[in-house]
């Protein structure tokens with residue numbers, strides 16, 4: 540008898556999310572636990588988005604607009620592209636799956652950077668797509684030259700997280716343009732920009748700017764980070780209109796809820812909330828960069844809303860020590876970095892509490 544489950548699902552290691560606050564409070568008998576584990580917005584959602592979602596919830600007995608007409612138009616105007624170049628997803632995670640489903644077959648290979656965002660590997664494997672992983676360079680950054688060399692006639696899709704999660708490192712315009720020049724036009728390059736709005740580096744370039752010259756280039760963005768809507772599940776891709784029509788065919792019509800569409804529109808309009816979030820993040824990054832290295836912790840240069848901290852010793856114990864003190868961070872052992880923790884930027888008070896707990900644990 541054939542097994543009920545295909546071998547690629549049988550061997551699939553599921554994604555391990557950050558530990559929820561409520562679960563930690565229950566397990567450790569604590570109150571006032573803080574979570575710096577999932578790169579969420581520490582300032583919360585935009586109050587305007589909350590209000591819009593409350594109003595929209597009056598109509599949740601009706602199916603949502605399957606085309607997300609208003610949100611698509613607003614987004615397109617916001618990033619400076621045509622509405623037909625935008626595809627919405629239930630989080631950018633869904634777009635990763637949609638792109639794999641739409642453009643690859645089980646005979647194609649997917650090219651990944653080893654130890655980068657695990658959703659690419661999980662989604663490829665869940666669809667039975669073989670993948671090849673290229674190690675990072677020393678210093679935890681993408682090795683785009685090695686990735687370009689790893690492309691074979693079987694390669695159909697490449698995923699690049701820029702800035703990267705979990706390392707926070709980024710590559711600039713020249714590196715991306717050189718890579719695109721080396722990639723055959725029939726290989727799709729997915730440039731995942733989940734943290735783009737936090738970047739404060741003139742060398743950085745978005746695929747939203749480059750895709751009109753590269754038909755095989757797709758930008759992925761999310762409302763889960765700077766817009767503070769991780770719980771609503773809203774992401775989008777920007778790509779050539781021709782490619783977008785194929786993704787629209789494989790997308791389920793009601794993947795975006797009534798509430799998500801309303802929240803997205805209002806969050807986009809709340810530029811003040813975005814500005815405050817960005818400022819809080821830059822200040823938080825500076826704070827961690829000042830406080831952690833004197834404790835013997837090495838940080839990468841983070842371009843995102845978290846720091847990637849190498850403790851130069853197994854870090855799982857530290858993670859548990861922090862949990863017992865009500866501070867949830869993200870252990871990285873399962874991602875291939877046993878001596879590292881990823882710490883999301885919180886409010887100033889949360890960052891201070893985390894540093895204080897780390898200082899105590901290391902002394």
Ligand SMILES: Cc1ncc(COP(=O)(O)O)c(C=O)c1O
Nearest residue numbers: 630631632656704733761763774
């Ligand atoms: C690099 C990267 N891409 C995509 C996502 C997924 O975002 P979403 O919540 O939109 O599915 C994340 C979330 O952590 C991420 O770090």
